[in-house]
Amino acid sequence: MANADHSDHIGHAPAHHRSSLASYFAVFMTLMILTVVTVWVSRIDLGAFNTIVAMAIAILKATVVILWFMHVIHSPRLTWIVVISSFIWLAMMFVLFYADYLTRGWPLS
């Protein structure tokens, strides 16, 4: 958010941030390493934690893509609100679905 101050007002000066090439390659390498970790960790039996670890890594990868490839880190606060609220809506969908499935006798077997 350090760079958000100059782009908080909508319109007027374009103030477009241009990321360095090095940062894009660093993001790419991070995603490659995390892909290797995803495969590696899936071969270790952690029981129910395998799913949790796999999703934690996927969320980390998605966050890296959103912040740097999708430039949200240099975007105005309004963009941050839309991005964060979209995941709040997603969380609401999961919570409400699970509230039903976990409390109403499912699975039927």
Added chain:
Amino acid sequence: MSDVTLHHGAEHAAEPHKHAHHHPFLQHHFEDLGQQHEASTLGMWFFVAQEILFFGGAFCAYFIYRGMYHDAWKLGSHHQDWKIGAANTVVLILSSLTMALAVWGAQGAKRKFTALMLILTLILGGIFVGVKGYEYSVHIDHGLFPGAQTYTNVEATPELTQQVQLFMTFYFTMTGLHALHMIIGAGLLLWFIKRTWRGDFGPEYYGPVEIMGLYWHFVDIVWIFLFPLLYLV
């Protein structure tokens, strides 16, 4: 007549009429390119937000059934070749890098570099969809296409067989929707390559390339989740 003159005067007295020399791609309802850029990027993010919920519904259903039929999910994912899936993940992340570099090129008025990066993105996307098509043909040969009812496993009970078929239904639905997004993205890339070559984009006006990137990276993110959920259960 006087009414019209008054109205015109009131509208434009505050700010001088700039239509004569504005940027060719500045829409008249925006003050300047900066405002246009932020409005269009924000609009794209609203679209991405609904796409997150669209795919989110499928993911939610996937997790609910995974909780119910964990053995079948494990068995079903063993029918996937994780090496192909991992290779395709690398291809797709590489295409996200070239897409990001295309935006970088457009910001720096590097017309040929931008076009090259968009072409590379298109090629990598094509490889991904091609590999996916190969995987589909293998699954269909093995009778894993939902509804074919030819899937047999000596160790599996009839219930387990049905549940593996359900896993494969999720597999084809989710990767199919993802591949459809890839194909739409490839069509958009063709149009962007043409526009880039024509010289439409530059440091002042690269918003459309940025928006193309948001779409492409979003599709990449969907695959980042699909890979461990379908290949590595």
